[in-house]
Amino acid sequence: GENVEQHPSTLSVQEGDSAVIKCTYSDSASNYFPWYKQELGKGPQLIIDIRSNVGEKKDQRIAVTLNKTAKHFSLHITETQPEDSAVYFCAATPYTGGGNKLTFGTGTQLKVEL
Amino acid sequence: EAQVTQNPRYLITVTGKKLTVTCSQNMNHEYMSWYRQDPGLGLRQIYYSMNVEVTDKGDVPEGYKVSRKEKRNFPLILESPSPNQTSLYFCASSPRRRGGYNEQFFGPGTRLTVL
Numbered sequence: 001g002e003n004v005e006q007h008p009s010t011l012s013v014q015e016g017d018s019a020v021i022k023c024t025y026s027d028s029a030s031n032y033f034p035w036y037k038q039e040l041g042k043g044p045q046l047i048i049d050i051r052s053n054v055g056e057k058k059d060q061r062i063a064v065t066l067n068k069t070a071k072h073f074s075l076h077i078t079e080t081q082p083e084d085s086a087v088y089f090c091a092a093t094p095y096t097g098g099g100n101k102l103t104f105g106t107g108t109q110l111k112v113e114l
Numbered sequence: 115e116a117q118v119t120q121n122p123r124y125l126i127t128v129t130g131k132k133l134t135v136t137c138s139q140n141m142n143h144e145y146m147s148w149y150r151q152d153p154g155l156g157l158r159q160i161y162y163s164m165n166v167e168v169t170d171k172g173d174v175p176e177g178y179k180v181s182r183k184e185k186r187n188f189p190l191i192l193e194s195p196s197p198n199q200t201s202l203y204f205c206a207s208s209p210r211r212r213g214g215y216n217e218q219f220f221g222p223g224t225r226l227t228v229l
Contacts, residue, residue: 001173006156034217043118043204043220044157089156102218103173104149106156 002027004092006105013080014113021108023090024072030092033066033073034102038087047088048075080112116141118221120205126227127195135190135224137205144210146188147172147218148180150201157204163188164210195228202226 003026013019025033031052036044050057050064050073057064061080066073073092077084090105118139127133139146147162149172159172163182177199179191188207192199203224208216 009154036220041222043206043222044218045220046217049217101162101172102159104157106154 002030002092002094002103004090004103004105006090006108008108009106010109010111012111012113015080015082017080019077019080019084019110019112021075021088021090021110022072023074023092023105024070025092025103026071027092027094028068028071029094030071032093032095033064034091035062035064035075036089036091036104038089038107040086044089077110080110082112082114085110085112116219118205118207118219120203120221120224122224123222124225126229128229129196130194133192133195133226135192135203135205135226137188137190137221138186139188139205139207139219140186141207141209141219142185143207143219144185145208145216145218146182147206148178148188148190149204149206150174151204151223152201160190160203195226197228200226200228 006023034049037047038044050066061078063076088108091102093102095101121136144165148160149157151157158174160178161180163169205221206218208218
């Protein structure tokens with residue numbers, strides 16, 4: 001089955017700096033890569049996703065890049081703000097017929113310091 | 115308000131005492147899943163359901179049961195809980211749409227402690 005590795009496990013940045021979280025996956029058939037943000041005491045929430053036919057996607061201050069050859073994808077947050085402090089999870093799935101079979105990474109605790 | 119609800123939010127129990135964690139969604143989603151979250155291990159899928167009466171094992175199904183008798187509900191059953199099932203549990207639902215790439219909507223979580 002799919003295996004997703006995520007680094008770093010913790011990341012501390014100064015407000016206004018950029019943050020980058022990296023993930024690698026093992027199954028070359030994976031074709032959908034979402035990122036979820038989990039705030040303290042809440043369930044994860046989708047913030048951005050990318051499909052395998054796209055190399056990069058951007059939504060305001062967040063962007064995701066995908067390198068299919070190397071089987072890795074990254075989350076980039078620019079101009080970080082205190083409200084960006086949370087746990088971030090990457091995920092991957094090779095399923096094309098719908099369903100919920102997502103494999104998640106182990107999470108990155110991002111702390112944005114004032 | 116569209117949401118996934120879980121009950122209870124917190125539960126402390128003892129080894130061997132059967133328990134059920136309920137999950138309900140009001141978005142008419144076909145797909146539902148249960149995950150457990152443990153430090154350093156991320157989110158791991160326990161069971162998932164693609165529709166009423168259709169369930170399948172995820173990555174860590176041992177010690178758990180589920181049922182999907184109604185579209186909106188997907189309870190997680192621990193027949194004989196053990197301390198290694200102490201964890202944070204999340205229920206999630208997602209719609210079935212063409213293309214197969216569906217956002218999962220998570221509940222608020224249930225913190226379970228088994229003594």
